[in-house]
Amino acid sequence: MSRHSLYKTARWKAARLAHLRQEPLCRMCQLRGILNDGSLTVAGAWQPRKKRRFLAVDHVIPHRGDLVLFWDQSNWQTLCPDHHDIVKQREEVRGFSNARGLDGWPLDPQHPANR
Numbered sequence: 148m149s150r151h152s153l154y155k156t157a158r159w160k161a162a163r164l165a166h167l168r169q170e171p172l173c174r175m176c177q178l179r180g181i182l183n184d185g186s187l188t189v190a191g192a193w194q195p196r197k198k199r200r201f202l203a204v205d206h207v208i209p210h211r212g213d214l215v216l217f218w219d220q221s222n223w224q225t226l227c228p229d230h231h232d233i234v235k236q237r238e239e240v241r242g243f244s245n246a247r248g249l250d251g252w253p254l255d256p257q258h259p260a261n262r
């Protein structure tokens with residue numbers, strides 16, 4: 148099964164909805180004091196584009212097709228579309244995620260600090 152088709156499985160769709168019920172606000176907006184249920188831009192303004200009003204369930208450590216990481220719910224975070232795009236673009240440029248654990252250490256095994 149390709150990475151992309153994992154997102155089309157009934158299991159993912161159900162798990163995604165369950166995650167959004169538990170974490171119904173963008174985690175990164177919340178860190179900045181903005182309660183974004185997907186209807187706001189990254190600046191906290193009303194999202195004028197209807198297609199951009201949703202919440203993404205993102206993998207904190209990129210799963211890169213690793214099924215354990217893919218299904219590990221502790222590796223999931225809710226993001227608004229703006230934050231999701233920003234995070235993904237940075238990962239593509241760098242080749243690793245900059246997400247950190249509670250101890251401040253980078254989580255991604257591909258991060259230079261972990262190699």
Ligand SMILES: [Zn+2]
Pocket residue numbers: 173174175176177183189226227228229230
């Ligand atoms: Zn956000």
